[in-house]
Amino acid sequence: MKVTAVILAAGQGTRMKSDLPKVLHPLCGKPMLWHVLEALKSVTTEKPVVVVGHGAQAVQNYLADSADCVLQEPQLGTGHAAMQAESLLKGKTDLVIVTYADMPLLRGETFKRLVETQRLNPGPFSLLTVIADDPRGFGRIVRKPDETVEAIVEEYVATPEQQQIKELNVGAYCFNADWLWDALHRIEKNPKKGEYYLTDIVEIAVKDEVPVQAVLHDDFMETIGINTRVHLSEAEAALRIRINNEHMLNGVSMMNPATTYMEVGVKIGKDTLIMPNTYIQGKTEIGEGNVIGPNTIIRDSKIGNGCKVLAAVMEGAVLEDDVDIGPFARLRKGAHLKSHVHMGNFGEVKDSTLHEGVKMGHFSYIGNADIGANTNIGAGTITCNYDGEKKHPTEIGEDAFIGSDTMLVAPVKLGAGARTGAGAIVTKNVPEDTLVVGMPARAIRKVERKTKKK
Numbered sequence: 233m234k235v236t237a238v239i240l241a242a243g244q245g246t247r248m249k250s251d252l253p254k255v256l257h258p259l260c261g262k263p264m265l266w267h268v269l270e271a272l273k274s275v276t277t278e279k280p281v282v283v284v285g286h287g288a289q290a291v292q293n294y295l296a297d298s299a300d301c302v303l304q305e306p307q308l309g310t311g312h313a314a315m316q317a318e319s320l321l322k323g324k325t326d327l328v329i330v331t332y333a334d335m336p337l338l339r340g341e342t343f344k345r346l347v348e349t350q351r352l353n354p355g356p357f358s359l360l361t362v363i364a365d366d367p368r369g370f371g372r373i374v375r376k377p378d379e380t381v382e383a384i385v386e387e388y389v390a391t392p393e394q395q396q397i398k399e400l401n402v403g404a405y406c407f408n409a410d411w412l413w414d415a416l417h418r419i420e421k422n423p424k425k426g427e428y429y430l431t432d433i434v435e436i437a438v439k440d441e442v443p444v445q446a447v448l449h450d451d452f453m454e455t456i457g458i459n460t461r462v463h464l465s466e467a468e469a470a471l472r473i474r475i476n477n478e479h480m481l482n483g484v485s486m487m488n489p490a491t492t493y494m495e496v497g498v499k500i501g502k503d504t505l506i507m508p509n510t511y512i513q514g515k516t517e518i519g520e521g522n523v524i525g526p527n528t529i530i531r532d533s534k535i536g537n538g539c540k541v542l543a544a545v546m547e548g549a550v551l552e553d554d555v556d557i558g559p560f561a562r563l564r565k566g567a568h569l570k571s572h573v574h575m576g577n578f579g580e581v582k583d584s585t586l587h588e589g590v591k592m593g594h595f596s597y598i599g600n601a602d603i604g605a606n607t608n609i610g611a612g613t614i615t616c617n618y619d620g621e622k623k624h625p626t627e628i629g630e631d632a633f634i635g636s637d638t639m640l641v642a643p644v645k646l647g648a649g650a651r652t653g654a655g656a657i658v659t660k661n662v663p664e665d666t667l668v669v670g671m672p673a674r675a676i677r678k679v680e681r682k683t684k685k686k
């Protein structure tokens with residue numbers, strides 16, 4: 233049986249007050265629309281169709297090949313939006329799931345329940361409902377005395393009595409395709425707003441005397457819809473809890489999940505402890521038995537096992553096993569710290585490899601460099617890698633000892649076992665096992681003390 237999703241994403245999202253189309257606003261690192269498509273993947277058999285309108289180009293660019301887009305122009309309501317999919321899908325699918333792009337927390341399993349219900353329903357469609365005390369502007373589900381669904385009444389037209397109804401329209405429907413296209417054409421323009429409401433399709437089924445099935449969902453959190461940025465923050469908080477719980481159930485510890493911000497898709501191994509106020513983002517993979525944070529940001533990075541990352545910022549970096557960095561360490565793109573590297577406070581590494589056991593304890597900058605195993609980088613060492621036009625490489629062999637405050641003027645190579653004196657300015661290559669010193673201070677005159685000698 234062919235099942236296709238139609239996602240309505242053409243609305244303006246006026247209440248977001250944003251230049252960015254509403255459906256592209258991110259939640260835990262991915263656009264709202266991504267979450268909807270991801271949830272639908274497990275229940276559909278065909279490529280999804282996204283109805284675009286406001287900000288169509290931006291949405292289409294984002295979607296690329298992941299969905300077929302149809303344009304709704306002008307935007308005349310949710311019923312009119314669903315109708316736009318007809319030309320693409322008529323005769324090509326058995327079931328059509330219609331859902332709104334601003335409902336990003338609905339889970340795959342929930343859509344599955346909806347589809348299963350419709351498979352068994354002799355009538356033309358099933359819809360998802362939820363019972364909640366706060367109606368949040370959702371349409372109310374009016375039931376007949378025999379409990380079948382009679383209508384969905386939008387909040388602004390609901391009578392005071394209907395407004396009291398606690399069962400709400402979530403905004404996810406599963407239709408028999410053959411019935412849907414025809415019924416959409418029968419929806420009449422709403423006289424007050426001049427729009428065609430998808431929700432009026434219930435009354436068409438009632439007129440046809442065919443049963444509409446309601447699937448009552450019990451997780452209100454999943455049905456948070458996003459109309460304003462306040463809703464966006466609420467949805468993100470709910471999603472954050474979901475993501476964090478998943479990690480914890482997989483063996484990751486979090487001292488305070490409320491201040492642990494993980495984007496979707498991050499992978500973490502068991503017995504890793506995440507300390508408070510830590511952000512783990514993008515394509516990041518972290519192994520087992522690490523201690524990460526507090527106060528750490530990690531993006532698009534890879535961390536092995538047994539590392540300690542304290543108050544650090546890492547982006548596009550790799551740590552192998554048993555590496556410890558921080559506090560206040562900064563690893564930029566292309567930083568690769570092999571096993572047992574120690575990098576203390578105020579260090580910065582970019583586009584460089586620090587081989588096994590390198591020690592770099594205090595405020596240094598290492599850029600475009602390759603540092604041999606077990607080399608010691610003294611406090612304040614700088615690779616002067618940029619001449620104003622180009623970046624140049626620095627190479628240091630293993631077991632070298634770089635004295636405090638050494639300037640390594642690149643391009644430059646220091647052989648294995650080389651040593652530099654404190655404050656050396658190294659402009660030429662240094663052979664293996666050789667000590668270089670630069671400009672030691674020399675006395676030039678007597679000076680007067682500011683405070684009198686006792």
Ligand code: UD1
Binds near residue numbers: 401
């Ligand atoms: C809609 C439902 C309401 C339900 C609520 C749940 C209708 C008439 N009302 O109300 O019963 O409780 O969602 O979230 O369907 N869209 C288009 N083209 C349009 C208009 C809207 O594609 O011409 C898209 C929007 O981009 C949005 C979705 O449809 O993603 C829903 O539209 P929105 O205006 O947010 O509807 P609600 O007022 O939330």
Ligand code: CA
Binds near residue numbers: 332
């Ligand atoms: Ca909405």
